[in-house]
Amino acid sequence: MAAVLAIGLTGAGVGAGTAMAAGQANARPDRAEIEAIVRNYILSHPEIIPEAVARLEQAEARKVLASNRAAIETPFPGATAGNPAGDVKLVVFFDYACPYCRQGHADVQKLVREDPKLMVIYRDFPVLSPASTEAAMASLSAATQGQYRKFHDAMFDSPGRVSLVRTMGIVKGVGLSEERITADLSNTALKAELDRNLLLGRNLGLTGTPSYIIGNRVLSGAVGFDRLKEAVVAARAEKER
Template identity: 35%
Template sequence: MKSLLLASVFSFQVALPSFAQEVSDERIKALVAEALRENPELILEALQALEERQAEAQAATATAVLANERDTLERDPNAPVLGNLEGDITVVEFFDYNCPYCKRAMPEVDALLAEDGNIRLVMREWPILSEGSAFAARAALASRKQGKYAELHNALMGMRGKVEADTVLRVAGEIGLDLDRLKADMQAPEIDEHIATSMRLAEALGFNGTPSFVVGDQLVPGFVEKAQLSEIVTSVRASE
């Protein structure tokens, strides 16, 4: 009944054009304000309805992205893969080296990979927090050419404090990377492409922070423990 009242107040100008022409804008505003004063909960109802429509639209968009971008998400040759390269289930992780929740999630993900040896973990570098994050992502991606992505990734994720350019280079040197070659490889166009693709996919899927995961058709935003990830993997595996 209240929703009907609100709809009537907002729509009567359209429904009764001849009457509306005789009513001033000020009077219309006064009628609306009066209805809201008498029924303030209508504002909450309208906002909830708007949020529901937005959530439905985002879910539909995400479903379309998962259908149309599956190969890019799971089989992009320009994205590093950890775990079992031939695994039957693919987990895609969007992350940032300066994200504390990503660092908390890393041992959870590692435990999952240790427990389930049939998982492919696709790494989507998504540096959104700082310039240091962007430098670290570029260095990690460039380290693939020297065969040390996993080593640098783990070392950067294990760092305490903020990750900056100088600390990235220090850690890279400590694990045996050729720094001159690394710096040159960081400027390669495929590095730009990987990061741009991560940005595009994350936005299309409705992710607004790191870490975020994709497992099959399930989107998992935010920090997640190993047990929950394992349940999701089991569910997706059973549905395929």
């Protein structure tokens, strides 16, 4: 009888130990269980995917922008607008042949009028046609003559498709030297500036025009005045923290 009781107690002890071990195992789910939980949550809440992707893209953008900040925010002399000592810099990558850049130009002009502390840096980014490159070279030549804004505004404010004839017509219309502009169409130093802009755009992952760099944000396309203004406000708030 005693032997039977001892065996019973031993079995009970083994059973209790097994139950405790099982409880501990259940308290620590393995990798497969965790992955299943995560998968089921994502399937039940698919709206978190775009948010997660956006956060990842923002984190990557911050890294790329930080490593290229000096190149991004150091303008070609004269290719600027707004306050030269502005607390926030809005960098515009554009192509004169881009109809969306024409729309974006109006938005940027409005921002400059409303925000006296904003600096705008223009980066000629001719990607659409040879005529885009000719217009960009004329644009940089205008900058060396201290007339960048006059030429830049006229290119976007006047109607017509970009061509060398139209570009030279605007050159004449704003009072620039046609001889100087014509010579500068093959200026190697100006061409090097365009090449730097194109390389910078590739490093930043820009896929088209217009593209805007504001603080730690990259905005692509004609995003409109409100989104540009929101980005400027956010960039200013980040600098004040």
